[in-house]
Amino acid sequence: MDRIFNAVDLRRALGGAEGTVLVPTMGNLHEGHIDLVRQARQAGGPVVTSIFVNPLQFGQGEDFECYPRTLEADCDKLAAAGCDLVFCPSVTEMYPETQTFTVHPPLADQLCGAHRPGHFEGVCTVVLKLFNLVQPAQAIFGKKDYQQLYLLKAMTRQFNLPIRILEGETIRAQDGLALSSRNGYLTEAERAEAPRLYQVLQAAAVRLKQHDTLARVEAWATDALQQHGWNVDYVSVRSRNSLLTPENGDGQRVILAAARLGTTRLIDNLEVDVD
């Protein structure tokens, strides 16, 4: 498996390759990422995984500095999963000059956007750059980062990028906790508590299907988490089609949540169909 550090070598290595599938990551890979790589392999051409901890998507006071960098272990896992090429540029390589052009996405003040100013602007900008560097035919993103996936699909469509976006299902630990690099920040006690996030989403889904109101379901779930020491950023029931509050008759829903245990912010979501 080739390891490539800059754009020039990347274009040389990929030159003319058809049907490339890109798996953008920030490294510190877990089974969720590896599952994306496996799915990418089934999708066709050469698989390129990018590993880049993108400073543009971290806010002030967030964990950019201490975000885990584990390149050697990541490359071992990727090679074993059948990835063909790892692109792991430096910050200077991705941003040789101040990035004064950015992508301005919608919903930037909604859900995670409301709690992480500039986050999705940073995500969309770096993904657009990676798309232009790798020029993949397909790219895959996990559904755990639901708002991110929604936005990247919409960006690809609205910017007429000739790229098909694939979706990876959320991979969970045995106890239901969605895999995330940030799980590594949890203390033992927090790790034992963490599965409650998904349990509460599941219970909220039952209430939704029983036609409880959105406001009541959101308030119930928030309370259920707060009672166990969670600091809740939001629990929100949205339309899967717009990520906005569902209109009457739109039964394709998703419950999204973000909440903190100690200093660690966890997110999860669950799709629900309501009659």
Place this chain on the structure above:
Amino acid sequence: MDRIFNAVDLRRALGGAEGTVLVPTMGNLHEGHIDLVRQARQAGGPVVTSIFVNPLQFGQGEDFECYPRTLEADCDKLAAAGCDLVFCPSVTEMYPETQTFTVHPPLADQLCGAHRPGHFEGVCTVVLKLFNLVQPAQAIFGKKDYQQLYLLKAMTRQFNLPIRILEGETIRAQDGLALSSRNGYLTEAERAEAPRLYQVLQAAAVRLKQHDTLARVEAWATDALQQHGWNVDYVSVRSRNSLLTPENGDGQRVILAAARLGTTRLIDNLEVDVD
């Protein structure tokens, strides 16, 4: 010469073509555009000219509705100039859904940006879309729209687009007036007055070379235009490298101006090297 109206036909027509050169225009073509097409032909592969009056780059009260649409005459000129393909999508084709993703450019509150809110956001967004639709190896823009050219070069670089940007010199009428579709809006008396814009830029350049201060040169040029009935948006001396106020020692300058005669807004610029 093929005429293509939608993205599907465009991809089919271009499929696999190497070295395409794109000439983005809003139509109503004059000798300035045709010169870009000629230069594009010399640059290599097939030449694609896009004709699209982009609503996103027009502000409220601007001339989107009455901007001249002259497709048949444009196509005759392009065929004669050796253009291979014209891409002339409808507004619905370019914006099948509300464009909620936009490119956020720098310098948006400077020069023309200060007088046309949202203009460069609209320009950069549509050009990014056209780039992704046509996937050219090169694209050419005229130097008459100097701030636009500067921004599109920077966008291409910062978004890692694999596209080389070519620059077309400004084409002028015999009396010095820069060719522009908007010259067609001028009355006979205004058309006789219009060449003063370039004359004032030339006289300002002489003053700059004689080391008159920027503020004095700008004030002199503004006054020279106002005395002849021009409504001046700005006359500004900038660094060609940053489009900001030149720092001491940066002699690579450009004088940019925008001013209105009656209801018609004209722009022009002149590069000047100062010791």
